[in-house]
Amino acid sequence: MPAQPFQQDPSVPPSCVVEVTGVPEKVASTEPVQSVRTPIRMEYTYTPGRALSDYLVAMKDKKIIAERCPETGQVFVPPRGVSPVAGVVTAGKVELPATGYVESFNITRVPIATRPDLEPPYCSAWILLDGASISFMGLVINCEPESVKLGTRVRAVWKPDDELEMAATNILGWEPTGEPDVEIPDIERIGQKGDLE
Amino acid sequence: MADEVLQAPLVLEYPFTRTTGPVVGAFLTGLREGVVLGVRRSDGTVMCPPLEYDPTTSEPIGEMVEVGQTGTVVSWSWGGPPRDQQPFDRDVAWALITLDGADSPMLHAVFVDGPSDMATGMRVQVQWADERVGHIADIAGFVPTGENA
Amino acid sequence: MREIAIVSFAQRQEPAITSESEVEFMVPLMQQAKEAVGLRQQDMGFTCSGSSDFLAGQAFSFVMTIDGTGPVPPISESHVEQDGAWALYEAWVKLQCGDVDTAFVYSYGKSSPGSLRDVLATQMDPYYVAPLWPDAFSIEGLAARMLLESGKVSERQLAEIASRSREHASSNPHAVRNTPKSVEEILAEEFVADPLRPSDIPASADGGCAMVLAAGDRARELCDRPVWIRGIDHRIDSHTLGARDLTDAMSARIAAEKAGVGRDKIDFAELHAPFTTSEAVLTEALGLGDDVTINPSGGPLAAHTMMAAGHIRFGEAFERIARGDGDRAVVHATAGPVLQQNMVAVLEGE
Numbered sequence: 088m089p090a091q092p093f094q095q096d097p098s099v100p101p102s103c104v105v106e107v108t109g110v111p112e113k114v115a116s117t118e119p120v121q122s123v124r125t126p127i128r129m130e131y132t133y134t135p136g137r138a139l140s141d142y143l144v145a146m147k148d149k150k151i152i153a154e155r156c157p158e159t160g161q162v163f164v165p166p167r168g169v170s171p172v173a174g175v176v177t178a179g180k181v182e183l184p185a186t187g188y189v190e191s192f193n194i195t196r197v198p199i200a201t202r203p204d205l206e207p208p209y210c211s212a213w214i215l216l217d218g219a220s221i222s223f224m225g226l227v228i229n230c231e232p233e234s235v236k237l238g239t240r241v242r243a244v245w246k247p248d249d250e251l252e253m254a255a256t257n258i259l260g261w262e263p264t265g266e267p268d269v270e271i272p273d274i275e276r277i278g279q280k281g282d283l284e
Numbered sequence: 285m286a287d288e289v290l291q292a293p294l295v296l297e298y299p300f301t302r303t304t305g306p307v308v309g310a311f312l313t314g315l316r317e318g319v320v321l322g323v324r325r326s327d328g329t330v331m332c333p334p335l336e337y338d339p340t341t342s343e344p345i346g347e348m349v350e351v352g353q354t355g356t357v358v359s360w361s362w363g364g365p366p367r368d369q370q371p372f373d374r375d376v377a378w379a380l381i382t383l384d385g386a387d388s389p390m391l392h393a394v395f396v397d398g399p400s401d402m403a404t405g406m407r408v409q410v411q412w413a414d415e416r417v418g419h420i421a422d423i424a425g426f427v428p429t430g431e432n433a
Numbered sequence: 434m435r436e437i438a439i440v441s442f443a444q445r446q447e448p449a450i451t452s453e454s455e456v457e458f459m460v461p462l463m464q465q466a467k468e469a470v471g472l473r474q475q476d477m478g479f480t481c482s483g484s485s486d487f488l489a490g491q492a493f494s495f496v497m498t499i500d501g502t503g504p505v506p507p508i509s510e511s512h513v514e515q516d517g518a519w520a521l522y523e524a525w526v527k528l529q530c531g532d533v534d535t536a537f538v539y540s541y542g543k544s545s546p547g548s549l550r551d552v553l554a555t556q557m558d559p560y561y562v563a564p565l566w567p568d569a570f571s572i573e574g575l576a577a578r579m580l581l582e583s584g585k586v587s588e589r590q591l592a593e594i595a596s597r598s599r600e601h602a603s604s605n606p607h608a609v610r611n612t613p614k615s616v617e618e619i620l621a622e623e624f625v626a627d628p629l630r631p632s633d634i635p636a637s638a639d640g641g642c643a644m645v646l647a648a649g650d651r652a653r654e655l656c657d658r659p660v661w662i663r664g665i666d667h668r669i670d671s672h673t674l675g676a677r678d679l680t681d682a683m684s685a686r687i688a689a690e691k692a693g694v695g696r697d698k699i700d701f702a703e704l705h706a707p708f709t710t711s712e713a714v715l716t717e718a719l720g721l722g723d724d725v726t727i728n729p730s731g732g733p734l735a736a737h738t739m740m741a742a743g744h745i746r747f748g749e750a751f752e753r754i755a756r757g758d759g760d761r762a763v764v765h766a767t768a769g770p771v772l773q774q775n776m777v778a779v780l781e782g783e
Binding site: 104105106107108109110111113114117118119120121122123124125126127128129130131132133134135139140143144253 | 290293303305306314336350418
Binding site for chain 2: 451452490546548551554559560561562564565566567568570571572573574575576577578579582624626627628629671673674675676677679
């Protein structure tokens, strides 16, 4: 579409329009500055807090740590140290298996400039780990994206042992296990306090 | 408790490009061309750097006035060595400087060796940046003129 | 106007909280403030918070912190990207509307992951000032020199303010700068941003606070001595440094008058004065006489948690009045460089 000439908004009263006069010829005869680059850069030393630290430290041993809400019994992963339902400090750690199923997914067919390692098409999914009350995001790999379904059983694919760090990126993705699909239960799990295991 | 407190470097960057509008645009165009412009307020005084609206009466103002490239330090503080993001390569004093022909001050840096070289009322002049693009840092900073206030 | 009172308060301030996330250190405070008056989140008519993600560089930290309230089933909630004093103001307005009788207000700041004096440059004019990245101490230093050279205050008087803050802070368990220092010792300190010395600048802290507000008889049911907000107002000065008198705080002056500061005897004042110079300007602008104790907590010179420091002034005054150490107090909160925006309130015990 060709650029449109600047149109004054008719709803703006004329008294609010700034009329610029008196600019010296030497300045007025040049290309006017219409924008200015003002980038912001700030450096921090990020500290993740207690619960996420526990989670990241355990990652180095290929363990997935969750935390339990003492009021509702729900299990949250990754843990944040607090139950997002009850607003209380989580009661204790729960180690979850690195298996679960796809609760929802999409297939991305366009590349992202900042992630050249993600080659489209790829499948990102909400994965509900066995024993967890909340799903979290991961890539479904080692299969055709089109073969992924709601309820597909998956297991974690870890980095080689000698490359493990204290980082969630230790899990390269989730691959189908070949087990029968899970029937998706009631999705309104969060907040239904009486309806838990 | 975690056995150790984890920490990691984190950098946030926002690549903002801002539209200037006609008054700020005229000022920045002026800087690029080596000219400093103020704006006349409704009471007749000149404000530099210029705003589009009178900060007291909120009336739109757009009568640009060329002001001098020398001025007087109204107040100062010692910044010392340039901090990470500052566009300077040497120690700076921060100063509010009222340019000749203007009635209100602008904030910028003054290049001197130390705080003992700074004084309220001292005369300073613009030192232009080698490359000018229409940015407040087209004024690299100010340097003392050597004259008395 | 409805009568609105503060009925409970909890705070935590430390030089740096490195082992807990914002929500982790806020949950205990939220619970403490609620349990003090026997309320749960479901009992709160409204919830409002104040914080800034720029401090820790943690995007949407304020959303994560809402988890700490217990927001299921969904609560009536709002957030201000400002000091919690403005969250308190929003809650006060909500209570004035009359459809709720209780409100929960919390605020927090975790500045230690970044360099606060530099991060604060991003609040300056984005065309003319922020691209030069002047740090917050240098900006205050410009105002400080104007104040000193105007003759309104001397370096010795600033050192006296700093020394008194340290003395008051010695009995404040939340203070992070509380070692006594004489005026002479302070005047001998090397400048951090000439003319400001280390004792002139805020004692940066991580932390937060939580508070319950209630209206009328609901407040009387909840605690022995509600502390009533008798007047409250906030005003803002120009963002342009060159367009206002940096040796005065016109917005604080007007807010104090509207809040009714001069109408009755004041026992003490809790001022959100980050710098000694801010305290000198505010004491004058608010018309506080020699009989008023300024910052019995030590104030922000003793502990300054960005985004909670103004809110904590309300809490400090509440606790003092609630336990009978005074009946009537002036409370002040500020935002922006060099006292740009100011809130003033008058608190009074039942």
